[in-house]
Amino acid sequence: MLDAPQSYPCAVCDRPSVPRVHPGCQDRIKENLDALPSLYRQLAEALVPGRRGGDGRTATRSAPLPCSIEALDLRARGGIEGVLASWAADFYEREGWTLPQYGSVESAVSGYSGILVINLRLLCDEHPAIRELADEVRQVAGQARRVITGEAPPRKVPVACPCGRVLRVTLDTPGERCGCGQQYGHDELFRLPLAERRAA
Incomplete structure (x- = not known):
């Protein structure tokens, strides 16, 4: 009779899992990482000032902000790029590799998310802070989606x-x-x- 493989709490969700990170959690991390470059580009539309009414006047009584501050924060260095860059840098430092540098924030978001996706299995198997990585990537992707759709947190x-x-x-x-x-x-x-x- 074969013994069932021993399971441990998933390093991300604490549900029983044979691998260190449950496959569903790994899929969700990958989905969020894959979505971030597209979400970053879509946030550019949220930077557009408030819509105008049909007669040329603004739709509100007070002057609108020149742009969405939340969208601006997410698109600036340190926003989406900062989250991805810090995790990619941490991973590369642990491996003793040199982190590539990117010229624009948009190329950095694409590059760093690609690095994390390509190395996701290794990160899930070995990184001591995989739960924090999953949480930060989920939070920044969720924040970007809410800004784009106008959904409340x-x-x-x-x-x-x-x-x-x-x-x-x-x-x-x-x-x-x-x-x-x-x-x-x-x-x-x-x-x-x-x-x-x-x-x-």
Whole structure:
């Protein structure tokens, strides 16, 4: 009789997994990395000033901002590019490789996301901070999608850890570590009781 392979908590979502990172989590990281260059380009449209009414006047009573500040932050050095560059640099430094430099922010976003996608299996198998990489890439991709579509950010729900601390999670939160050291996976988070609201 063959023994079932031993499973461990996924390094990203804490669900049982034979590989270090669950295949579904690895697919989601790849999807977000693959989407970032396109999202970066689409954010250029969000930089356009507010729409005008049909008679040539602005659609609002006050003057609109010259552009979307959030879109500008995501497209500037340190936005999407900064997230990808820091993870690519960390990976290359660990491997003892020289990180390529790119001339424009757009080429850096494409280049660094490509580096991370090509090396994703190695990152998932070995990188000690793969959960943080997955979270940062998911967050920046989600933020870019919300700016492009005009969607509101996900609502945070306060849940109570048995230690008394409050964790603020969304339906998309893959897992969370409380300050007391207790680690919760996605499903475990939503089994925690709602935190009591306090009067202001």
